[in-house]
Amino acid sequence: MAVTSLLGAVLAHAIGPQPELAVWLLITPPAIALAAIDLAVHRLPDAVTLPLAVTTAALLGITALLPTAQGSWTRALLGAVAFAGGYFALFLISPNGIGFGDVKLALTIGLVLGWHGWDAVLAGAFAGQLLAVLHGLVLAAAHKTGRKTQIPFGPGMLGGAYTTVLLAGIS
Template sequence: MLTLWTALAAWYGAGVGLLLPRAVYRLAVEPEEPWRDRCPAGHALDGAVSGWLGRAWCDVCCRTYGPGEPVFVLAGALVCGLLAAVVGVRPELGVWLLAAPFALLLAAVDRAVNRLPDVLTLPLAAGTGTLLGVAALQPHAAGSWRRALLGGVVLASVYFLLFFINPSGMGFGDVKLALTLGVALGWYGWGVLLAGAFLGFLLLAAYGAVLLLSGRAERGTEVPFGPFMVLGALAGVLLGGLAA
C-alpha cells in the first residue's frame, strides 16, 4: 500500500513539475517590474498572455524561455515521492504534497532573481496553517496544530531579528518564508523545528564555502537563502515524519 502511495505521489510531483516553468519565468523579475507576460521580444507566451502554467513557449520565436521542464519534473517526483514514502498515509501528507510545488517554485524564483514574491509566500503560509488545522482533526494525524502555528511565529521572529540586525544579509522575503516553514516543522515538534532551521543555515554555509574555494564568489556576494531554507525544512519534515 505504501509503495502504491509513493508511486502515485511521485507521478503527481512529476506532473506538477511540468506546470512550473512558466510561473518561474513570469515571477522571476526585479521588485519594481511587473510580472512577465511576454517573451523578451514582446510576443505573447504560447498565444496566452495571462497563462501561468506549463512551458514559457513563444510561438513566434519558436523557443522556450526560463528554466527547463526536466529539472522540475525530477525535483517534483523526488520530493513528493520521498514525502509519501517517509510520512506514510497520514492526513498531513496531503498538506505537504500541496505545499511542495509552491516551495519548489519559490526556491526557483529566489535562485533566479534573489527574491521571494509576496504573492506566493503569504498565501502559502495561510494555506499551510489552515490545512494543517483540518489535518489535525482527522484520525492518525501525527502532529500538533497549535505547536505548528507557534512554530511559525517563533521561526519567523528569529528570522525577523536576524533581518533587523543585518538587513543586507537577509531579505524580508526570507522572514515571510520562515513563517510557512516554521509551521510545517513545528507540526512535528520543537526538535524538528530546530533541526530543519539549522540544516538550512548549514547548507547555505556549505554552498558559500564551495563558491569561495572555487573562486566563483567573493566575500559579500549575495547568495539566495530561499532554496536552502526549503531544503532544510524538507529534511526536517522527513525526519519528523520518520520519527512519527
C-alpha cells in the same frame, strides 16, 4: 516537474500514510518554485510566500481535525511565530544578510516543522543554516562569489525543512 515528483515520492515514504503527508505534497510545488526563483533573482515574491503561509496554516488546521493526525496545530502556529521571529531578528540585525522574503518564508517552514514538534523546528533551523553555508562555500570554491556577494537563503531554508523531515522519518 521531475524534482517535484521525486520529492513527493520520498516524502510519502518518510511520512507514511498520515494526513499531514497531503500538506507536504501540496506545498512542495510552490516551495520548489520559490527555491528556483530565489536562486535566479535573489527574491522570494510575496505573491507566493504569503498565500503559501496562509494555505499551509489552513491545511494543517483541517488536518488537525482528522482522527489520525500526528501533530499539533497549536504547536504549528507557535512554530511559525518562533521560526519567523528568529528570522525577523536576523533581518533586524543584518538586513543585507537576510531579506524580508526569508522572514515570510519562515512562516511556512515554522508551520510545517512546528506541526511535527520543537525538535523538528530546531533541526530544520540548523539544517537550513548549514545548507546555506555549504552553498556559499561551494560558490566560493568555484570562485563565483566575493566578500559582498549575496547568497539566496530560501533554498537552504527549504532544504533544511525537507532534510529534517526526510532524515528524521517524521510520521
